[in-house]
Amino acid sequence: MVEEVFRAEYGRAVSVLTRVLGDIDLAEDAVQDAFATAVRRWPVDGVPASPAGWIITTARNRAVDRLRRAAKGAEKHAQAALLAHEPEEGEVGDVPDDRLRLIFTCCHPSLAPQARVALTLKLLGGLSTAEIARAFLVAETTMAQRIVRAKGKIRAARIPYRVPRDADLPARLEAVLAVVYLIFNEGWLDRADLADEAIRLGRVLAELMPDEPEVWGLLALMLLVASRREARLRDGEIVLLRDQDRSLWNAALVAEGQDLVRRCLRWNRPGPYQIQAAINAVHSDPPTDWHQVVALYNQLMAIAPSPVVALHRAVAVAEVEGPAVALLEVDTLDLDRYHLFHAVRADLLQRLGKNPVPALEAALERAEHPAERDLLRTRLGLAAADQQDRADDDHQRDHDPHPDRHAAGLRRRGRRR
Structure with missing residues (x-):
């Protein structure tokens, strides 16, 4: 039970405590302490009626204790006293923007792009450093150093915990979208809570920035991929797209995703997420038009080239020009x-x-x-x-x-x- 609550509520708890404390490190430490306490107490005392509220309240109390023990002056005493009397309405009800605030804080332009994404995955998704390192295809020690440096930069630069003003939103958009998509990718196969949270954040971003086609493109991409969730596994084993039972696909998500792709096309401002959404829209309309898929991958390689994109393009090339041509392309990639x-x-x-x-x-x-x-x-x-x-x-x-x-x-x- 503790593990389920951790997976579902860790990011929210860290977000709420960061708002209350104004200190990401202290918030994360307090939430981890609260979960450690839950591991000891819940098997004995029973699971509380509101597990998420219990975690947040316990974490806040742990933070008060930490501040009082570390108090070296009136400022620390005042911070602890204020925290001890912090109202609790947000601890049981929904706090829809706290997680978005945390994403924008971690995606401040002063941080290195990969550090922004990694730190948000760690704090919001509760992913381990090893899981994040795997997503970036780097060593775990390398990723750990990036996360520590990013936290230090936020603390030293006193980066505010808030959604930035409208004029500042575009500068952070690329990193924010990357964070949301990586959260989705980590969760969509067997962590529905993470995938659903990513889609929720995508919808919030679309409301916040309704004139940004890449926001809508990302939302369309996540919806189209999520539509295949029920068909993706059979007896615990992955089922490849070509072998999936399409009757298990979520028709409502497919329709919404395709509609958003058409909306993006009317903007005529193509970006990586819009193109990937278009590729998935083609796949969701059987039989797959592989010539169109190759053309879309050509467009994606032109604006956002990467070895991983080239690998996926080669899969489509194999369907159009044959496996021999595709293998020649794959063997040039450093992956x-x-x-x-x-x-x-x-x-x-x-x-x-x-x-x-x-x-x-x-x-x-x-x-x-x-x-x-x-x-x-x-x-x-x-x-x-x-x-x-x-x-x-x-x-x-x-x-x-x-x-x-x-x-x-x-x-x-x-x-x-």
Whole structure:
């Protein structure tokens, strides 16, 4: 139960306490203390009627204790006294803007772009440093240093905890959208709370900045991807898009997402999220028009090139120009740390009749999510068995005094497969 509350409420609790305390580090420490207390007390005392309110109240009390112990003057005593009498209406009811304030605080222009995203994922999503490092394809120690430096910069520069004025919003928009999308990506497969929170924040941003097409593009992208949530897993294993049962897709989310894509097209100010939303809109209209998908990826590469975008483009190229052309493109990419790079290579190799086992082994070694690992294990088992069959056939052919009869047997086996 504590773990469920942590996943659902950690970001909100840190946001509320940051508003109250004005200190991100103190807020995070107090919330972590509160959850540690819950681990000890809830199994004995029972789960409180309002777990989120209990966490926030306990965290605030812990913060009061910390301030009083560390008090070195009238300012600290006054801060502790003020906090002790802070009204509690926000602790049980909804505080819709606190999480958005925290995002904008963490996405201040004085912070390095990747640090902005990483810090917000840590504070708002409650993600571990290891999970964030995996999302950025960097070492955990590197990411830990970025997060510490970002917190220090916020403290030293006295960056205010608030949604900025209208004139300041565009300068922070790119990082804010990146944060929301990464929160969604971390949650949409098996953490519906995070994915739904990202969509909620997307809707709030759309109300806050109604004339920004990239905001609407991101919202459309998240809705279209979220529409496939129920079809994405089968018995705990990932189901690829081409194999999904489309009757399980959420038709309302598909319709809303497609409508937002059409709205973005009328602006004629294309950006990365709008193009990705358009790609997903094409996928949601069967059969997929792969020529259109390639054209959209070409546009995405022109305005926001990256190896990951190139990898996804190659998947579409394989459907249009064949796996051989796609494999040539994939093999130019520097994505060795990325498990999907090796998984795509394996698929292309298999379609070309080549051995995919080493690539699947590399993908499995790098994959983190249990469902992804299960899918890769299944693919690896099938590929290894197929390679063994091929080896047995080659051995039999080399030692068979009747090669014509052997060839006929291979044809029969091929028909059975």
